[in-house]
Amino acid sequence: xxxxxxxxxxxxxxxxxxxxxxxxxxxxxxxxxxxxxxxxxxxxxxxxxxxxxxxxxxxxxxxxxxxxxxxxxxxxxxxxxxxxxxxxxxxxxxxxxxxxxxxxxxxxxxxxxxxxxxxxxxxxxxxxxxxxxxxxxxxxxxxxxxxxxxxxxxxxxxxxxxxxxxxxxxxxxxxxxxxxxxxxxxxxxxxxxxxxxxxxxxxxxxxxxxxxxxxxxxxxxxxxxxxxxxxxxxxxxxxxxxxxxxxxxxxxxxxxxxxxxxxxxxxxxxxxxxxxxxxx
Ligand code: AMP
Ligand code: MN
Ligand code: MN
Ligand code: MN
Numbered sequence: 001x002x003x004x005x006x007x008x009x010x011x012x013x014x015x016x017x018x019x020x021x022x023x024x025x026x027x028x029x030x031x032x033x034x035x036x037x038x039x040x041x042x043x044x045x046x047x048x049x050x051x052x053x054x055x056x057x058x059x060x061x062x063x064x065x066x067x068x069x070x071x072x073x074x075x076x077x078x079x080x081x082x083x084x085x086x087x088x089x090x091x092x093x094x095x096x097x098x099x100x101x102x103x104x105x106x107x108x109x110x111x112x113x114x115x116x117x118x119x120x121x122x123x124x125x126x127x128x129x130x131x132x133x134x135x136x137x138x139x140x141x142x143x144x145x146x147x148x149x150x151x152x153x154x155x156x157x158x159x160x161x162x163x164x165x166x167x168x169x170x171x172x173x174x175x176x177x178x179x180x181x182x183x184x185x186x187x188x189x190x191x192x193x194x195x196x197x198x199x200x201x202x203x204x205x206x207x208x209x210x211x212x213x214x215x216x217x218x219x220x221x222x223x224x225x226x227x228x229x230x231x232x233x234x235x236x237x238x239x240x241x242x243x244x245x246x247x248x249x250x251x252x253x254x255x256x257x258x259x260x261x262x263x264x265x266x267x268x269x270x271x272x273x274x275x276x277x278x279x280x
Contacts, residue, residue, distance in 0.1 A: 005273065006260050007036040007061060007080060008190065008218065008246025012128035013045030014065075015135035017251035019128070020049035023259075026252075028056050030260030034273070034280075036061035036080050036246065041096040043084035044130050059280045064089075065190055066179070067096060067170035070205060074168045075195060077176050077209075078218065080244070080272065081279055082185035089183040092175060097130065099169055104132040106166045107158065111137075114163035116146060134158050135250070177212040186277045188216040188244045192235075193228035206239050216272050220245035220265055222256030233266040243269035 010016030011023045018026060020037065023045075027035045035058060037049045046062050053060045064079045082089065108120035122140035123132070138153040147153040158164045171179075180187040189209055192202060206217070218224075219232040220243075236243045243266075249259040265271055272278060 002264065003033045004031055004260050005034045005245055005271075006030075006032045006247050006249070006262065007034065007063070007188075007244050007272065008038050008065070008078060008221065009035060009249040009259060010039055010065075011037060011045040011049065013037075013042060014039035014129060014131045015133035015250060017253075020045040021052035023249075024049055024052040024056070024058065024060070027259055028058055030258065032058060032260040034059045034061060035259075036063035036078070038063035038065040038078050038080075038246070039129075040065050040131055040133060041067055041093055041100065042130050043082070043090075043093070046084050061280065063185075064093075064180075066093075066176045067168065068173050068176045069168050069170040070173050070208075071201075072167075073195065073197075074170060075173070075205065076190035077173070077180070077214070078188040078190050078244070078246075079180035079183065079185040080188060080216075081277055082180060082183040084183070086179075086183035089179040092171060092179045096171060100132050103166050104137075107134070107137055107164045110166065111157070111164040116141070116144075116163070119164070137164065173208060174212050177209070177214055181213050184277060186216055186242070186272060186275050187214040188218055188242075188272065189214065190218050190246075191221040191223050191248060192217050192232055193221070193225075194223050202235070206235060206241075210239055210241070214241075215275065216242040216244050218246060219243040219269055220262050222247040222249065222262060226263075229263065229266065233269050236269055241270075242272040242275045244272040 111119040123136040
């Protein structure tokens with residue numbers, strides 16, 4: 001039987017719908033053997049998740065998904081097998097959290113100017129952890145009738161040139177890689193096909209990432225098509241990156257694909273679990 005790896009998932013510690021314990025139970029049901037919990041910009045769900053995994057045939061990989069601003073665009077970098085107690089990592093994340101708090105008030109102000117009142121309090125009702133995410137605003141906008149679906153929100157609000165947009169001011173790629181590497185982790189470019197970059201721009205990102213100490217890309221993602229997977233596996237081979245795979249699971253009712261239901265990595269890929277820093 002093949003081993004089921006799902007190395008990208010979210011809990012209520014960021015913008016997922018399941019608490020860390022619920023996520024673990026769901027992963028067990030979905031027959032996942034290796035699960036990475038990779039909440040946005042914080043690691044506060046990891047303790048509950050690792051306690052919940054005790055006694056199950058499930059290996060929890062401590063992870064994170066760090067928001068990065070690269071050439072004025074937002075890019076996500078996963079850190080897998082990190083030591084969450086690393087102080088440099090945590091002090092970097094504290095700054096991102098502060099920015100998120102400021103951004104939430106700013107998003108609400110901008111929505112207010114567009115005639116949507118009460119967005120801060122409205123979005124805050126959906127928040128169950130430390131992090132304030134655009135997803136919480138998206139849920140508010142759907143439930144208050146301003147948009148038909150979460151997908152619809154990210155077309156008409158909260159994105160460039162639309163009401164509620166605030167340009168990101170996240171970590172630099174260099175900072176992010178130094179935090180992950182100092183915390184003993186493996187840095188992975190998350191869902192590289194999702195940024196809509198041209199081939200030239202994507203190659204520039206991959207080269208800089210490699211030069212700064214990055215060593216893997218997410219070849220299989222819940223948001224990648226078959227063609228994306230093929231293309232990313234070719235890039236992984238060319239740049240000698242390890243390949244990762246993850247659903248980017250947030251909830252059972254929207255987005256991409258269920259936990260543990262992603263396709264296998266293409267044969268030619270060097271799997272991330274062969275990386276020297278991989279440990280459980
Ligand atoms: P933030 O990090 O707070 O800016 O929020 C980004 C999050 O919004 C991502 O991690 C996704 O979970 C969610 N998101 C972004 N674009 C979309 C989309 N088109 N459909 C659904 N969710 C999205
Ligand atoms: Mn998210
Ligand atoms: Mn992401
Ligand atoms: Mn994610």
